[in-house]
Amino acid sequence: MSLKDSNSRRHDFYAALKSAERTMPQADDKLSLKLTPDQWQQQNKDQYNQRLTELTRAALGGEDVVSFFKAHLLAQKAVFLEPTSRAKILPTIASHLSSESDSSNANEAPHQPRLLSGDNPFIHQLKAASKDSDELLPVILNAATTPLEALKEGEPDCISTAEAGAAESGTLILVSGPENPTPLNFLARRHIVLIKKNKIFAAYEEALAEIDSQSRKQGSKTEPAIPRTINMISGPSRTADIEQTLTLGAHGPVELIIVIYE
Amino acid sequence: MQEPIENLKNRAHQALGDEKLKAALSVIPEGFVNKRLKAKAARPDFSALSDRAVEIKKHTLENITHYLERFEHAVSKAGGTVHFAQTPDQARQIIEQLCKERSAKRIVKGKSMISEEINLAPHLIKAGYECIETDLGEYLIQLRGEMPSHIVAPAVHLTRDDIRQDFQTAHDELPIERALETPEDFVKEARGILREKFLNADIGITGANFLIAENGKTVIVTNEGNGDLCQSLPQTHIVISSFEKLVPTMEDAMTMLRLLARSATGQPISTYTTFTGGPALKKGELGPTEFHVVLLDNGRSRMLGSDYSEMLRCIRCGACLNHCPVYQNLGGHAYGSVYPGPMGAVLSPQFFGRSMLELSHASSFCGRCNEVCPVQIPLTKLMRKWRAEGRQKPLPLITMKLWAWLAAKPALYNWAMRLALPIAAKIAGSKSGAKHLPGLAQWTHHRTAPSVSKQSFQSQWAKSEKAGET
Numbered sequence: 187m188s189l190k191d192s193n194s195r196r197h198d199f200y201a202a203l204k205s206a207e208r209t210m211p212q213a214d215d216k217l218s219l220k221l222t223p224d225q226w227q228q229q230n231k232d233q234y235n236q237r238l239t240e241l242t243r244a245a246l247g248g249e250d251v252v253s254f255f256k257a258h259l260l261a262q263k264a265v266f267l268e269p270t271s272r273a274k275i276l277p278t279i280a281s282h283l284s285s286e287s288d289s290s291n292a293n294e295a296p297h298q299p300r301l302l303s304g305d306n307p308f309i310h311q312l313k314a315a316s317k318d319s320d321e322l323l324p325v326i327l328n329a330a331t332t333p334l335e336a337l338k339e340g341e342p343d344c345i346s347t348a349e350a351g352a353a354e355s356g357t358l359i360l361v362s363g364p365e366n367p368t369p370l371n372f373l374a375r376r377h378i379v380l381i382k383k384n385k386i387f388a389a390y391e392e393a394l395a396e397i398d399s400q401s402r403k404q405g406s407k408t409e410p411a412i413p414r415t416i417n418m419i420s421g422p423s424r425t426a427d428i429e430q431t432l433t434l435g436a437h438g439p440v441e442l443i444i445v446i447y448e
Numbered sequence: 449m450q451e452p453i454e455n456l457k458n459r460a461h462q463a464l465g466d467e468k469l470k471a472a473l474s475v476i477p478e479g480f481v482n483k484r485l486k487a488k489a490a491r492p493d494f495s496a497l498s499d500r501a502v503e504i505k506k507h508t509l510e511n512i513t514h515y516l517e518r519f520e521h522a523v524s525k526a527g528g529t530v531h532f533a534q535t536p537d538q539a540r541q542i543i544e545q546l547c548k549e550r551s552a553k554r555i556v557k558g559k560s561m562i563s564e565e566i567n568l569a570p571h572l573i574k575a576g577y578e579c580i581e582t583d584l585g586e587y588l589i590q591l592r593g594e595m596p597s598h599i600v601a602p603a604v605h606l607t608r609d610d611i612r613q614d615f616q617t618a619h620d621e622l623p624i625e626r627a628l629e630t631p632e633d634f635v636k637e638a639r640g641i642l643r644e645k646f647l648n649a650d651i652g653i654t655g656a657n658f659l660i661a662e663n664g665k666t667v668i669v670t671n672e673g674n675g676d677l678c679q680s681l682p683q684t685h686i687v688i689s690s691f692e693k694l695v696p697t698m699e700d701a702m703t704m705l706r707l708l709a710r711s712a713t714g715q716p717i718s719t720y721t722t723f724t725g726g727p728a729l730k731k732g733e734l735g736p737t738e739f740h741v742v743l744l745d746n747g748r749s750r751m752l753g754s755d756y757s758e759m760l761r762c763i764r765c766g767a768c769l770n771h772c773p774v775y776q777n778l779g780g781h782a783y784g785s786v787y788p789g790p791m792g793a794v795l796s797p798q799f800f801g802r803s804m805l806e807l808s809h810a811s812s813f814c815g816r817c818n819e820v821c822p823v824q825i826p827l828t829k830l831m832r833k834w835r836a837e838g839r840q841k842p843l844p845l846i847t848m849k850l851w852a853w854l855a856a857k858p859a860l861y862n863w864a865m866r867l868a869l870p871i872a873a874k875i876a877g878s879k880s881g882a883k884h885l886p887g888l889a890q891w892t893h894h895r896t897a898p899s900v901s902k903q904s905f906q907s908q909w910a911k912s913e914k915a916g917e918t
């Protein structure tokens with residue numbers, strides 16, 4: 187297949203769409219707005235994002251955003267840990283991980299417990315704060331330590347930080363990068379996600395605005411640094427493909443552990 | 449693989465006599481119908497969301513080339529490539545070529561209805577690649593060489609006993625006396641087998657539930673996380689999708705997502721919703737180094753310009769299947785199409801040709817599908833349209849006979865054309881194409897005929913000959 191082929195296929199594809207656009211039956215009912223794309227974007231900004239946020243808040247029924255967020259995630263069988271201070275975050279996680287007899291793993295070859303994280307400034311901080319602890323501390327992966335190879339041995343436990351949360355469905359929003367490599371979220375046997383309390387919003391629109399402002403901060407003035415991947419995570423991995431029976435740990439984490447910190 | 453049984457009636461008959469199938473399908477009312485109802489009740493603004501979703505889809509389709517250009521631009525800016533395919537054959541060629549150029553051996557696949565539509569995995573396997581479906585349901589039916597029987601739960605027709613047999617045959621490296629009783633046993637075994645494949649795959653192929661025009665992201669939703677492993681571990685990520693999945697912005701996608709999982713499985717949102725696009729370029733970022741999107745038309749642009757355009761709003765939630773009394777009793781295989789149920793009855797003739805017209809008869813026209821469709825597609829109206837079309841003969845006999853008679857008499861033919869063409873051109877009007885031509889209604893009803901020239905080909909030819917002589 188040559189470049190010429192692909193150019194002509196592109197041309198044909200657009201030509202078919204353009205001619206269809208012309209013969210498209212004129213939508214005459216109430217839900218056709220006849221807006222130009224620019225007007226659409228303006229309308230979204232001016233009215234809709236706000237309106238959907240309000241509708242979502244109303245659906246929350248006045249309940250406190252954080253408790254709604256937790257309730258959703260608990261219903262999805264996520265686990266919450268509540269360390270009493272920042273310095274206690276890593277030790278609390280470590281003792282949870284070691285206390286748990288991972289029974290589902292019983293007849294597999296026993297593996298060295300390993301806790302991995304990306305090259306994440308916040309985890310660096312936490313590690314420094316608990317360096318006297320003799321508990322299991324995360325190994326921080328960086329470009330030099332061939333991270334993917336480290337992931338391939340056994341099933342490690344992984345720790346990540348969330349950029350934002352949306353209470354409406356109990357959803358953690360993670361952004362890819364060296365700080366939070368995407369594969370960690372899915373290869374982990376147990377996935378620990380840390381989220382700052384004031385980053386939990388009611389609606390998706392608010393959470394996305396937070397992500398957006400982060401990527402504007404990181405990019406230049408005119409070019410926000412759009413993250414390659416945005417992961418929305420709302421519970422541990424599951425399937426209902428065997429007789430429609432809910433079963434956890436299909437391909438991704440068997441357990442999702444969340445720490446909300448202030 | 450069993451030979452498919454000819455015609456809908458026979459397949460329906462077979463399905464109705466299948467006690468095992470009946471047992472498997474009995475989970476649908478509790479598993480899907482009730483869960484959707486609860487999820488909908490927990491969201492008092494559900495119908496407002498649905499109205500907005502229709503607006504989003506309509507607006508995008510009305511400006512489709514604009515949004516496609518934006519999407520394409522954003523993907524290339526992020527370092528990815530968009531490929532275009534009119535036909536299933538072109539799409540398969542493009543993907544096969546990508547695999548070949550990368551000397552790939554193993555391909556891991558996420559769940560994608562478009563890949564089913566073009567029969568992608570069997571095609572790649574025939575071409576010599578190892579191509580593994582990783583969604584558990586898809587994996588189960590791949591082991592059996594079957595079609596999916598549901599667009600959301602492809603293996604809903606299988607029971608534990610079926611799966612046990614298949615696992616014992618397929619995973620013959622494991623001890624035969626191992627326990628395969630509880631769902632956990634099966635899930636754990638599949639996890640182990642497939643994890644190995646993920647870690648050593650060269651290419652990951654996924655579908656996309658939505659494409660975001662403003663930033664070139666593709667969106668997948670899964671509960672298992674398999675799609676994410678497909679798109680984050682191998683060095684090359686290929687997305688197979690189609691233009692009607694476009695939405696303008698991230699926020700628009702979230703509105704659609706609020707409806708999708710609630711309508712599909714009764715969850716507020718699927719466990720994993722992922723927006724991704726472009727290769728991993730940042731230092732220390734893990735991810736594919738190549739990103740390709742293949743867009744397939746396969747009749748969709750024709751639909752866009754036709755009375756079936758509303759069907760392009762479909763977000764493949766499966767609610768119309770789950771609520772259809774015919775689907776509930778027959779299951780998906782009786783339809784003989786990878787798109788079963790009411791949505792399949794409307795889509796299949798578009799994608800697979802007129803032999804699928806019979807699916808419009810697999811309906812009692814009770815209208816439940818219209819009611820539950822989150823994007824308000826008038827499914828029964830569109831099925832009726834196909835039914836009517838199925839009843840029509842290829843062309844009214846009188847038109848054909850007249851033409852045949854005329855064509856055998858050159859002098860008379862030329863005279864008649866000189867007389868008729870200016871009139872036809874007037875009636876047909878529009879420069880871009882003729883909407884109605886007398887006597888050819890069945891041709892021009894659902895497609896646009898080329899615009900009519902005022903002069904016949906023969907008289908134009910004669911003129912240009914003359915001009916050449918002087």
Ligand code: SF4
Pocket residue numbers: 711761762763764765766767768769791817820821822823824825827
């Ligand atoms: S037609 Fe409507 S109900 Fe059926 S799958 Fe599509 S979006 Fe869902």
